[in-house]
Amino acid sequence: xxxxxxxxxxxxxxxxxxxxxxxxxxxxxxxxxxxxxxxxxxxxxxxxxxxxxxxxxxxxxxxxxxxxxxxxxxxxxxxxxxxxxxxxxxxxxxxxxxxxxxxxxxxxxxxxxxxxxxxxx
Numbered sequence: 001x002x003x004x005x006x007x008x009x010x011x012x013x014x015x016x017x018x019x020x021x022x023x024x025x026x027x028x029x030x031x032x033x034x035x036x037x038x039x040x041x042x043x044x045x046x047x048x049x050x051x052x053x054x055x056x057x058x059x060x061x062x063x064x065x066x067x068x069x070x071x072x073x074x075x076x077x078x079x080x081x082x083x084x085x086x087x088x089x090x091x092x093x094x095x096x097x098x099x100x101x102x103x104x105x106x107x108x109x110x111x112x113x114x115x116x117x118x119x120x121x
Contacts (some may be wrong), residue, residue: 003107004031004047007036017057019095019096021049022091022092022093022094023091023092024089024090024091026088026089026090026094027086027087027088027090028075028086028087028090028113028115029075029085029086029087030075030076030079030085030086031072031075031076037082038043039094043120043121044120044121045085045086045118045119045120045121046084046118046119046121047116047117047118048083048084048113048117048118049082049115049116049117050115050116050117051078051079051082051084051087051111051116051117052077052078052081052112052114053074053075053077053080053081053112053113053114054074054077054110054111054112054113055067055068055069055070055073055074055077055110055111056108056109056110056111057069057108057109057110058068058106058107058108059106059107059109060105060106061104062104062105062107066106069094069109069110069111070111071092071113073111074088074089074111074112074113075090075113076093077113078114078115078117079118080116082120083117083119084117084119085118085119085120086090086117086118086120087113087115087116087117087118088115088116088118089115090113090114091113091114091115092111092112092113093111093112093114094109094110094111094112095109095110095111095112096108096109097109099111
């Protein structure tokens, strides 16, 4: 029975494979904002709270993509949900998921951004 369980676990792991990478940033703003102007003007801000945004890009037959998975879109998603102007203490994670027997049939990649949303006065 133990051999069957180990074999089943190995097969399950082979079917759903993925990789992940994570990075940290100090502060990011909306893609439409001018960060140099914000820094030079020394604007006051209020902390709104935790914010999270995620965007995904899908691939069919390894050549037909749809969706977006870039960091800028994930930041805009997080700020739109929270109503903030910028994120501080930001963590960015990118994940790639593929299904081994069908890897070239369907796969997707997602970018997730988490941080503390702030609103400039």
